Amino acid sequence: MSGTTEAIRAENVVKTFGTITALAGVSLAVNWGETLGILGDNGAGKSTLIKILTGYHQPDSGHIFVDGRPVQLASVDDARALGIECVYQDLALVNGLSIYHNMFLNRELLHGGPLRLLNHREMRRRAAEALAEIGVDIPSVEVEAGALSGGQRQAIAVARAVYSKARILLLDEPLAAMGAREARLIIELIERLRPRGDIAIVMIAHNYAQTLEICDRVVLMQHGEITFESEAAATSAEELLEIVRREYRAVRTG
Amino acid sequence: MSRDAAQAGRHDGLTRRAYGLLLRPEASVVVVSAALIIYFELANQNFLTNANIQTLSQFVAAPVIIACGEIMLLICREIDLSVGQVFALAPFLMENVHDFGLPVPLAILAALAACALIGLIIGLITIGLRVPSFITTLGMLFLITGLTLTISRGYPANTAGGPLLTGIMGVWAYSEIVWALVIVAIMHVVLRHTRWGLHTVAIGGNIIAAAEAGIAINRIKIGNFVLTSTLGGLTGLLEAFRVGSIDPLAGGSNIMFLGVASGVIGGTAIAGGAGTIIGGLVGGIMLGVLQDGFTLQGINAFTFDIVIGAAILIAMIANIHLARLRGGGPA
Numbered sequence: 001m002s003g004t005t006e007a008i009r010a011e012n013v014v015k016t017f018g019t020i021t022a023l024a025g026v027s028l029a030v031n032w033g034e035t036l037g038i039l040g041d042n043g044a045g046k047s048t049l050i051k052i053l054t055g056y057h058q059p060d061s062g063h064i065f066v067d068g069r070p071v072q073l074a075s076v077d078d079a080r081a082l083g084i085e086c087v088y089q090d091l092a093l094v095n096g097l098s099i100y101h102n103m104f105l106n107r108e109l110l111h112g113g114p115l116r117l118l119n120h121r122e123m124r125r126r127a128a129e130a131l132a133e134i135g136v137d138i139p140s141v142e143v144e145a146g147a148l149s150g151g152q153r154q155a156i157a158v159a160r161a162v163y164s165k166a167r168i169l170l171l172d173e174p175l176a177a178m179g180a181r182e183a184r185l186i187i188e189l190i191e192r193l194r195p196r197g198d199i200a201i202v203m204i205a206h207n208y209a210q211t212l213e214i215c216d217r218v219v220l221m222q223h224g225e226i227t228f229e230s231e232a233a234a235t236s237a238e239e240l241l242e243i244v245r246r247e248y249r250a251v252r253t254g
Numbered sequence: 255m256s257r258d259a260a261q262a263g264r265h266d267g268l269t270r271r272a273y274g275l276l277l278r279p280e281a282s283v284v285v286v287s288a289a290l291i292i293y294f295e296l297a298n299q300n301f302l303t304n305a306n307i308q309t310l311s312q313f314v315a316a317p318v319i320i321a322c323g324e325i326m327l328l329i330c331r332e333i334d335l336s337v338g339q340v341f342a343l344a345p346f347l348m349e350n351v352h353d354f355g356l357p358v359p360l361a362i363l364a365a366l367a368a369c370a371l372i373g374l375i376i377g378l379i380t381i382g383l384r385v386p387s388f389i390t391t392l393g394m395l396f397l398i399t400g401l402t403l404t405i406s407r408g409y410p411a412n413t414a415g416g417p418l419l420t421g422i423m424g425v426w427a428y429s430e431i432v433w434a435l436v437i438v439a440i441m442h443v444v445l446r447h448t449r450w451g452l453h454t455v456a457i458g459g460n461i462i463a464a465a466e467a468g469i470a471i472n473r474i475k476i477g478n479f480v481l482t483s484t485l486g487g488l489t490g491l492l493e494a495f496r497v498g499s500i501d502p503l504a505g506g507s508n509i510m511f512l513g514v515a516s517g518v519i520g521g522t523a524i525a526g527g528a529g530t531i532i533g534g535l536v537g538g539i540m541l542g543v544l545q546d547g548f549t550l551q552g553i554n555a556f557t558f559d560i561v562i563g564a565a566i567l568i569a570m571i572a573n574i575h576l577a578r579l580r581g582g583g584p585a
Contacts (some may be wrong), residue, residue, distance in 0.1 A: 095460060
């Protein structure tokens with residue numbers, strides 16, 4: 001952890017895809033030890049923002065700061081090198097690969113020596129350990145990811161990010177495709193990470209009540225802009241709904 | 255965990271592994287191949303003689319080496335239709351470079367380097383210009399055929415080289431199958447025990463997940479094109495040395511399809527994301543046994559094609575349903 005309290009900050013980030021403006025100048029900041037929730041409708045630009053913060057997309061204009069220093073996130077590797085790690089909405093596991101291969105994808109453990117062969121045994125051991133540590137119950141880490149439930153996949157994806165020593169954890173709909181029990185598991189995991197104080201979490205969500213419960217602060221995104229920002233304790237699901245409703249009425253009355 | 259529980263767990267693991275092994279596509283192909291070998295041996299006493307095993311090994315070797323490349327490409331959702339033309343071109347490149355005064359070993363390396371370059375060009379066109387590899391390599395198929403015919407002026411040529419070199423490169427009866435087995439062993443390790451292989455599977459299984467994990471997708475795909483063309487060239491050289499003459503119409507689409515079929519029969523998914531090199535070996539052996547067995551039986555080449563087609567269909571159907579049994583979803 002550095003001297004600054006600010007983990008990551010985006011300033012006036014703009015991103016267009018052809019004629020579609022996904023982000024029309026978005027600014028936000030998250031501190032170490034803080035969990036920020038991003039709420040908004042489909043197409044509001046939440047996923048685009050996350051993909052920019054993780055280096056998957058590059059912004060057309062705007063700046064990103066990590067630890068208060070300006071950074072260029074030209075690739076996922078760039079972001080990773082800064083400790084930014086993402087769990088995507090499309091549940092980024094490879095079906096044909098085992099759980100432990102998925103957990104170590106592109107970060108594989110290798111045997112020493114010039115051949116640089118994969119150390120399957122060590123990856124199996126550490127994957128099982130990491131999953132047990134956060135209470136993910138899987139019969140064997142050799143099971144192919146394709147055989148898992150949506151919730152199990154998500155839990156593994158979160159475990160992978162946490163295990164990779166992410167300092168800035170980006171979660172895209174972490175509770176979607178989850179049963180209540182598995183959602184609880186992820187919520188508890190996030191709540192366990194917060195007191196450490198050295199991790200900043202940005203999560204995208206649809207469920208206002210759940211988001212207010214988990215997050216310290218929430219922002220509301222509408223048509224590529226942040227239209228509302230508040231401490232979670234200072235607002236309510238009703239207030240957030242009212243803002244969105246006002247928007248609908250405005251559209252209807254033109 | 256108590257020792258008993260640990261042992262029970264290990265026992266469960268072993269049972270699960272044994273069960274999983276039986277459900278693997280390669281296993282069914284091994285069973286079918288064994289049945290075919292028994293049938294041909296009973297039907298024709300000459301099948302398991304030394305002379306015929308030599309012939310059989312020569313039938314098997316070339317498609318298996320080609321399959322090693324095609325399997326890597328198929329797993330990452332690409333294909334190379336032009337590898338059989340590279341097969342024909344490589345020996346002429348070697349001869350031409352040799353005629354310029356380069357010793358044969360260096361001429362072999364130069365030919366292989368040129369084949370690698372062809373693979374690189376295919377990869378750059380496919381990835382850089384976003385042309386489906388099916389189309390890129392279809393174009394290359396005709397282009398390279400024309401190139402080979404131009405270089406050779408349509409005439410066959412003889413291979414050069416001393417007895418030791420030509421022996422290693424194919425004149426010794428078992429040299430080609432030894433090459434094939436060594437390449438199979440190396441490629442099996444590459445696919446199962448290196449990051450390159452794991453990333454190839456990841457790209458074919460879920461290209462978005464692979465990109466999100468930061469895998470260098472283009473580098474891996476282009477690398478596999480280079481690998482396939484180089485192996486195609488090497489196979490062409492081995493066959494040329496074995497036969498002792500170079501034919502501008504050698505190889506071609508036939509050897510390419512035999513390679514692809516070996517992989518597919520051995521369980522490589524045409525849709526990518528799954529496949530094994532060992533599967534390609536047993537698939538190639540099965541096709542070789544069929545081809546050789548029918549030749550001994552005196553069944554003509556037309557019937558052979560019908561049987562090959564049927565065998566590929568049956569193997570595909572079996573693989574799709576075995577994949578469902580394994581719980582891996584649609585293959």
